[in-house]
Amino acid sequence: MFSLFSLPIPLVGRWLPGAGQQTVGLDVSEQEICMVCVARQGRRFVWTSRARIPFRQPLGTNMAGLQQAIPRSIDGFRRPCVAVLPVSSSVLRWPKGESKVAFQQSVRADLGNALGPRDSIEACSWPIDNTGQQMIYCVSSPASQSVAETVQRAGYQCSRIESRPHALARALSLESLGQRAATTQSSSADQQPTMILAWGLSDCMLVLTQPPAAGQFWRQPTLCRQLHGVNLRGIETPSAEQRTLADASSAGSTPQQPRRVVDHRGRLLRRLIHAASEEIVRTLRIAEGLPGVVTSGPLVVCGPAAALEPVIPRLADVLGREVRPWSWSAERSVGLEVSAKHAPATCDSRFAVALAAACGGAA
Amino acid sequence: MTGNCVNLLPIRYRRRLEIRKLLMNWASSAILLIVACTMVTNWTKLKVANTAGKVADLQVAGEQVETLMVTNDGIQEQLRELQFLNAHLNALVPTDDLLQTLGALAMLKQTGAEHVPRVRALSMNLRRARLAQVDEPAEKIAEKIAGKATGKATGKTAENSNYQTRGNRQVRSGAEDSQLVLSLFGQDQAEIQQWMQAFAASPRVRRVQLGKSGIDARTGGYEAEIQAQIVVQKELP
Numbered sequence: 001m002f003s004l005f006s007l008p009i010p011l012v013g014r015w016l017p018g019a020g021q022q023t024v025g026l027d028v029s030e031q032e033i034c035m036v037c038v039a040r041q042g043r044r045f046v047w048t049s050r051a052r053i054p055f056r057q058p059l060g061t062n063m064a065g066l067q068q069a070i071p072r073s074i075d076g077f078r079r080p081c082v083a084v085l086p087v088s089s090s091v092l093r094w095p096k097g098e099s100k101v102a103f104q105q106s107v108r109a110d111l112g113n114a115l116g117p118r119d120s121i122e123a124c125s126w127p128i129d130n131t132g133q134q135m136i137y138c139v140s141s142p143a144s145q146s147v148a149e150t151v152q153r154a155g156y157q158c159s160r161i162e163s164r165p166h167a168l169a170r171a172l173s174l175e176s177l178g179q180r181a182a183t184t185q186s187s188s189a190d191q192q193p194t195m196i197l198a199w200g201l202s203d204c205m206l207v208l209t210q211p212p213a214a215g216q217f218w219r220q221p222t223l224c225r226q227l228h229g230v231n232l233r234g235i236e237t238p239s240a241e242q243r244t245l246a247d248a249s250s251a252g253s254t255p256q257q258p259r260r261v262v263d264h265r266g267r268l269l270r271r272l273i274h275a276a277s278e279e280i281v282r283t284l285r286i287a288e289g290l291p292g293v294v295t296s297g298p299l300v301v302c303g304p305a306a307a308l309e310p311v312i313p314r315l316a317d318v319l320g321r322e323v324r325p326w327s328w329s330a331e332r333s334v335g336l337e338v339s340a341k342h343a344p345a346t347c348d349s350r351f352a353v354a355l356a357a358a359c360g361g362a363a
Numbered sequence: 364m365t366g367n368c369v370n371l372l373p374i375r376y377r378r379r380l381e382i383r384k385l386l387m388n389w390a391s392s393a394i395l396l397i398v399a400c401t402m403v404t405n406w407t408k409l410k411v412a413n414t415a416g417k418v419a420d421l422q423v424a425g426e427q428v429e430t431l432m433v434t435n436d437g438i439q440e441q442l443r444e445l446q447f448l449n450a451h452l453n454a455l456v457p458t459d460d461l462l463q464t465l466g467a468l469a470m471l472k473q474t475g476a477e478h479v480p481r482v483r484a485l486s487m488n489l490r491r492a493r494l495a496q497v498d499e500p501a502e503k504i505a506e507k508i509a510g511k512a513t514g515k516a517t518g519k520t521a522e523n524s525n526y527q528t529r530g531n532r533q534v535r536s537g538a539e540d541s542q543l544v545l546s547l548f549g550q551d552q553a554e555i556q557q558w559m560q561a562f563a564a565s566p567r568v569r570r571v572q573l574g575k576s577g578i579d580a581r582t583g584g585y586e587a588e589i590q591a592q593i594v595v596q597k598e599l600p
Contacts, residue, residue: 085371122371141373148372159380161371 022048024081024156025358026070027167027351028147031056031201031233033069034351037079038358045359050351063150070154081156082361083147084167084353085139087203087226107138115140124163128222129290135224137163162357164198165221168207168302170356172196173219175300175326194297196326197280198353199305204230204276206283210294218360222294223287227279232304235269266310273311277318298322302352326352463541464489467593470565471545478561479554485586488544540569545589552576555587567594 021041027034035051053069073079108115115121123138144161151158176192198205204227209219280299287293298321305311306325316323326349370377467489475482549555555576563571569592576587 120373122373124369124371137371139371144371145373145376148376157384159370159372159377159384163369163371166369 021362022079023358023362024079025354025356025361026081026083026151026156026158027354027357028055028066028083029086029200029202032350033066034354035071036351036354036358038355038362040362045362047355050354052350063146066147067150067154070151070156072155076155078155078157080160080361081151081158082160082162082357083151083158084162084164084357085143085147087164087200087205103136111138111140116142122161124166126221128293130292131290133290135165135221137165137224160361162360164205164353165207165224167353167356167360168196168198168205169209169219169221170360171302171326171352172207172209172300173212173217174328174356174359175352176219192297193300193324194294196300196302196352197276197305199230199232199276199301199303199311201232201304204279204305206280208283208287208293208295210292218363222292223283223290225279225283225286227276230272230276230279232272232308235265235272235308269308269310270314273314274318277315280315280319298324300324300326302326302349304350306349325349328352328355459491460489463491466567467541467543470562470567470593474558474562474565479549479558482547482549482554482558484545485548486546490542490544491540541593543591543593544574545591547587547589548579548582549585549587551585552587555585559589562589562591565593568592569594 022037022039025036025038031054033051033053033055035053036047037049039046039048051071053071055066055069104121107121111121120141121138122141122144123136125134125136127133128135139161148158148161172193172195175196192211194209194211196207196209198207206225206227207221208223210222212219284295287295299315299319301312301315301323302325312323312325372380467487471484471487475484547555547558549558555573559571559573562568571589571591574588574590576585578584579586
């Protein structure tokens with residue numbers, strides 16, 4: 001019925017050059033909002049703009065604040081938008097023979113305050129191995145609808161809420177594409193990354209993916225784990241003033257206060273890295289017991305943690321494998337490139353999820 | 364729900380979005396249509412307003428043509444009435460031959476009854492000779508006829524059997540010369556000549572000539588053939 005009555009829709013879309021081809025990716029987390037706009041030109045994706053907005057408020061109670069925080073479109077076109085909900089509003093479960101009722105109860109218990117007693121959930125599932133076991137990713141329906149309505153009111157056309165594991169797997173596809181183009185063609189399949197760790201200010205998620213099938217570009221997630229208790233909430237990035245003071249104190253001519261702050265952050269970060277590496281090792285052990293799940297290859301880290309200097313080498317030391325930050329070598333990639341208008345801006349690892357969501361919406 | 368197309372929006376909200384999008388698209392299409400129709404309507408109105416001056420000029424010219432057409436209709440109606448009356452009149456007017464015959468009979472009757480009642484006309488043959496020239500008005504012709512009549516009253520008669528009338532005799536408009544051949548029967552030749560004199564004195568007779576004559580052996584009377592050129596006036600009844 002809709003296909004018959006929606007006849008003018010593609011016509012109207014074609015009458016708006018540019019705006020109809022652009023897609024906005026929105027990564028909503030507890031601490032910040034990352035926003036990326038991607039335009040599709042034929043078979044290529046062009047990253048046109050990005051924005052990172054601090055948003056340090058609980059999502060479920062402050063939709064008006066979210067609406068005010070999202071930057072408006074300058075030209076007034078309602079671009080399609082794909083949003084990814086924060087981890088706290090979702091839950092990742094691996095049902096091991098539980099009944100449906102027991103599973104729903106456990107999911108409700110995990111979602112906690114993000115789900116009311118009468119609220120429903122929206123879920124997606126995918127197989128994790130050859131035995132038919134499935135991973136299930138659930139989000140609260142009211143939270144999903146509220147975010148979509150808020151983004152809609154902010155001037156975008158939000159008709160899709162993306163699964164965070166799928167978005168991370170897609171980000172890993174983008175990263176591996178850039179790395180493959182940058183390095184020599186002799187890179188084997190073992191050197192290709194299959195794991196991505198999204199380490200944010202309030203959450204941490206590890207996603208294991210399987211290599212894309214023949215003729216496909218995007219990877220599919222297999223095993224996902226939410227690493228509880230591992231977040232950077234207490235480890236905020238030092239401001240420029242604090243960084244200057246720390247540099248000066250290291251020279252021995254300033255007060256001791258900044259040095260103490262840096263030391264505290266360093267100890268806390270080492271503790272967090274240790275906890276995260278333990279969880280990653282545990283997850284890899286679980287994955288090795290599942291047939292068909294690939295655990296080889298380097299680990300890619302995205303999110304604010306990738307920008308912290310000791311995280312990458314320490315994780316590499318603990319895990320005993322290559323760990324590298326997520327980077328998008330856009331100028332060297334095959335399918336993606338940076339437009340000339342916005343060339344000075346770089347897409348760091350904070351925008352991995354938003355960029356993957358936008359590319360998934362535009363694909 | 365596997366694959367890349369993962370959408371965690373509630374299905375009700377997605378349907379609502381689709382319906383809203385549908386309505387918005389149709390509304391925008393309707394608005395575009397209305398704007399286009401309004402533009403076309405205004406353009407048509409402007410075109411009509413521009414041609415209003417031409418229409419007024421054509422209306423003035425049309426009024427004149429209409430007046431002429433009304434006048435023409437009246438004239439045509441009068442023409443038809445006249446043609447109708449003319450047809451009736453032609454039906455009422457007797458033919459020329461009948462008029463000439465009746466005129467000749469009248470002249471014969473008048474001549475015989477007044478002067479020689481005993482002469483009888485046995486036969487009469489009347490032929491149309493030629494159209495008379497009409498050069499003078501009717502009053503002048505009437506005066507001439509009256510003068511001839513005055514001359515006849517003074518005793519001027521024909522000297523021989525050929526009784527030639529005056530050559531300047533004119534006829535009225537519509538008159539016609541006819542050749543009249545008579546076969547007369549009288550008691551003797553004198554009576555026939557007397558009848559010829561009286562006939563020649565008639566103002567409508569141009570020339571009288573005696574043809575074959577002789578005594579009828581069977582009856583003992585005198586029979587003569589007379590050729591006369593007479594003028595028969597075609598008059599309306």
